[in-house]
Amino acid sequence: MDYILEVSNLTKRYGGLIANSGISFGVKEHEILSVIGPNGAGKSTLFKQIASFVTPTEGEVRFRGERISGLSPHKVARLGVVRTFQETTIFKTMSVRDNIIIAHQLRARTGLAGFFFGTRTAREDEAAFARSADEIIDFLGLGHQRHEIASNLPHGHLRALGIAIGLATNPAVLLLDEPFAGMNHDETRRAVEIVRAVRARGVTILLVEHDMPAVMNISDRIVVLNFGQKIAEGTPKEIQENQNVIDAYLGVEDESIGM
Ligand SMILES: Nc1ncnc2c1ncn2[C@@H]1O[C@H](COP(=O)(O)OP(=O)(O)OP(=O)(O)O)[C@@H](O)[C@H]1O
Structure with a gap:
């Protein structure tokens, strides 16, 4: 086996x-x-x-x-092999969408520094990550919370955000x-x-x-x-x-x- x-x-x-x-x-x-x-x-x-x-x-x-x-x-x-991020690793003051975009950095060509300082590769990556983040948001039914600050999310949605952050790393x-x-x-x-549904994606x-x-x-x-x-x-x-x-x-x- x-x-x-x-x-x-x-x-x-x-x-x-x-x-x-x-x-x-x-x-x-x-x-x-x-x-x-x-x-x-x-x-x-x-x-x-x-x-x-x-x-x-x-x-x-x-x-x-x-x-x-x-x-x-x-x-x-x-x-x-990705462990879902605990609530403590969610950036509480950032939006749902930005949290998921940042999580994509784990599989990015550039590090977080590029993301924050705006190099060209980082900008290209960011556009791709934003598209992927939106797809994950829709997939998990978080569309209404897309621009919500994470700290305002009810418990169930916060958990869903944890799963979204995990998915962003393409596990x-x-x-x-x-x-x-x-x-x-x-x-x-x-x-x-x-x-x-996550399993049905092949995970x-x-x-x-x-x-x-x-x-x-x-x-x-x-x-x-x-x-x-x-x-x-x-x-x-x-x-x-x-x-x-x-x-x-x-x-x-x-x-x-x-x-
Ligand atoms: N870093 C550590 N140092 C010392 N002991 C530890 C450490 N981490 C876990 N333990 C001990 O190992 C044992 C197993 O703990 P663990 O947290 O893995 O259990 P668990 O099944 O996840 O429990 P729970 O369902 O309560 O979360 C416990 O007796 C715990 O006190």
């Missing part, structure tokens, strides 16, 4: 604490794969290692067969960090549709999420972590019926696996 992304024996220790222990799995091209697990299970650590924000203690991540562990997050993003694999957190039912339904999607109904609805496959280890992997139905998973979630008050 050819995987677009392969996680092999990934282990991360923080002093005596083992945040991830010997985690292995593959991600198929164009699938939506969710990583779930109770609080502190090691999901964020796994994501940070895949996007190379954190270097593994042992093991490695391969993208299209090439080892990406140890490369800078910037390089990994350029190769096509092959998009890592979504709790894309449905803090959303009401309608916002979640819309966000699920957006994620599906492979990995997500960490606590909203179990949404995870069960959207995922092709699910990887379950508990205490830093992978305890299960399978389709939503297989995961819901897996005794190890049910046991891991028993006694956890604020989470359920949607049964």
Whole structure:
């Protein structure tokens, strides 16, 4: 089986604490794969290692067969593995459109300096980026907010802007960090549709999420972590019926696996 992304024996220790222990799995091209697990299970650590924000203690991540562990997050993003930017990396005082245009710089011929100082190549790039930004805005249904300052956006739209910024970097694999957190039912339904539409553009999607109904609805496959280890992997139905998973979630008050 050819995987677009392969996680092999990934282990991360923080002093005596083992945040991830010997985690292995593959991600198929164009699938939506969710990583779930109770609080502190090691999901964020796994994501940070895949996007190379954190270097593994042992093991490695391969993208299209090439080892990406140890490369800078910037390089990994350029190769096509992009973690959606947290709200903190959205420029709050800039418009939706300008935020997305700037995100295109990640794949630009010139650096940010050219963008700000107006070199010719940068000006050509900027026109192309503006067209692409408008296309992404329309695709994500953010048209009414195009010129809105990011800090004025309601929560759901801010999340959509995060996805838009991720898309602007033209990813092959998009890592979504709790894309449905803090959303009401309608916002979640819309966000699920957006994620599906992003996949339909040919993007492979990995997500960490606590909203179990949404995870069960959207995922092709699910990887379950508990205490830093992978305890299960399978389709939503297989995961819901897996005794190890049910046991891991028993006694956890604020989470359920949607049964
Ligand atoms: N930089 C760090 N230094 C020390 N310990 C860390 C660090 N990052 C994470 N940990 C620990 O590693 C374990 C796994 O944390 P992680 O954030 O990956 O879990 P999680 O499954 O994402 O949790 P949540 O669902 O609450 O976000 C936790 O015990 C956490 O305290």
